[in-house]
Amino acid sequence: MKRSERLVDMTQYLLARPHTLIALPFFAARYGSAKSSISEDLAILKHSLAIHENGILETVAGAAGGVRYIPFLGEKQTASYLTGLAQRIQDPSRILPGGFVYLSDVLGSPQDLRAIGQIIATHYAYTQVDYLMTIETKGIALAQAVSKYLNLPFVTVRRRPKITEGATISVNYVASSSDRVEKMELAKRLLKPHANVLIIDDFMKGGGTMNGMEELVKEFECHVVGRCVLCETQFKEPRRVADYLSLININRVDTTNKKIEANVGNFLTQTDFDRF
């Protein structure tokens, strides 16, 4: 097979397997090529990905070595996407009764989910994560988008018991918006003990739901290694959660004058793009 054809196939193969070490002999066998040719191919691939700040090809030296594709979106592209998203969120037709913001279109758009997934995966590219966790319903699309780029399984916490989950572990939590005590649960077999869990959700107001998921993680004898939400919204009292990332910050929803004020959240300042 010619170099040009190998490069197309290699790109496709690596993109479909993020964060997975592929040994050089695998590619050598796949294309019937010498290892030295494969090494040259990979150098080209690495360079081309780097130019467009869209993913990194990591080389792991030694006998057990190979290459690993790390999805990554550069600071400029991230800032430009998030600024555009904040502007779209300011559209007054998104205001719902009770000061809620309509986001179902964003959470059902493959191009938005692709960008959001890449952006969040960039921050956690070198964090030791075993599982992503989210809560039904809107968080699922986000967790799945990130799961794809970190190549990690995601688990969905239920707000209501389900007959198709088997044994579960549940916790009570205080929903910040209603101040009511609610229950959330997760299928027992979904998390292994001592695993590292990254929590992802669509909205955070008081942090009650996030706090509940954190309690649930502890009940599974696992550790929370990160918290990331698409939108944080204004909240008068102190938040129940301190250390989190937000992609978008919704400062104000004025239902009377039909105005939403949204800007980029703390994600950009909290992410070290230069590590890559």
Next chain:
Amino acid sequence: MKRSERLVDMTQYLLARPHTLIALPFFAARYGSAKSSISEDLAILKHSLAIHENGILETVAGAAGGVRYIPFLGEKQTASYLTGLAQRIQDPSRILPGGFVYLSDVLGSPQDLRAIGQIIATHYAYTQVDYLMTIETKGIALAQAVSKYLNLPFVTVRRRPKITEGATISVNYVASSSDRVEKMELAKRLLKPHANVLIIDDFMKGGGTMNGMEELVKEFECHVVGRCVLCETQFKEPRRVADYLSLININRVDTTNKKIEANVGNFLTQTDFDRF
């Protein structure tokens, strides 16, 4: 930029934008290359994708022409994945009380969702679809996976009213398993009238839920152009839905002897892989 570097970037660019026509002058400008060089690049790309039966590059001739990447998984790879999945589903530890089958691990695995998304998208690659529709909660992961490869938005029907959706349209339906009348609803602004809708869900037993979604589509003055489920299960009475695709067929769940019988559904025989 060299051909080899262009090819890596083009592959990545096209893979991120399935079913989207990209004009040749776009690539010519992106790389500062002559159109004739770009044409040669695309011929190489087309050939390389075809060899591995993993996607097609369609060429559209004429002034408004260009190329379009169509995700596609060949018959052999599809059969091999589905056979493996059926075997995994036969694991007796998946049996839940009431004869339900535990599938949350599959629906949270990025590699499974990648394969399932590509497989379903292959069947509907040339169907005129505007939206994918699913129902919370487990269908979401599947709809999103397909959405990515067809590059189409997906909408999520709710079983329970939500304050973050705005105005909704609702229908009543008879859940086949309980024979109870239930309600499902969809945010009014999510579907435009006269659109073509592909319905995707995780399970189908009697078809009651599928039938409900179909009624909902009609209430939006839209058309159902396809129905696809991950698993169909045995059902004694005649199904409420006739024309559907299933990836997996669960013939029997024997809770007494702890046995599940599963095999590949009607998907393989109903899909014309030779169109590609």
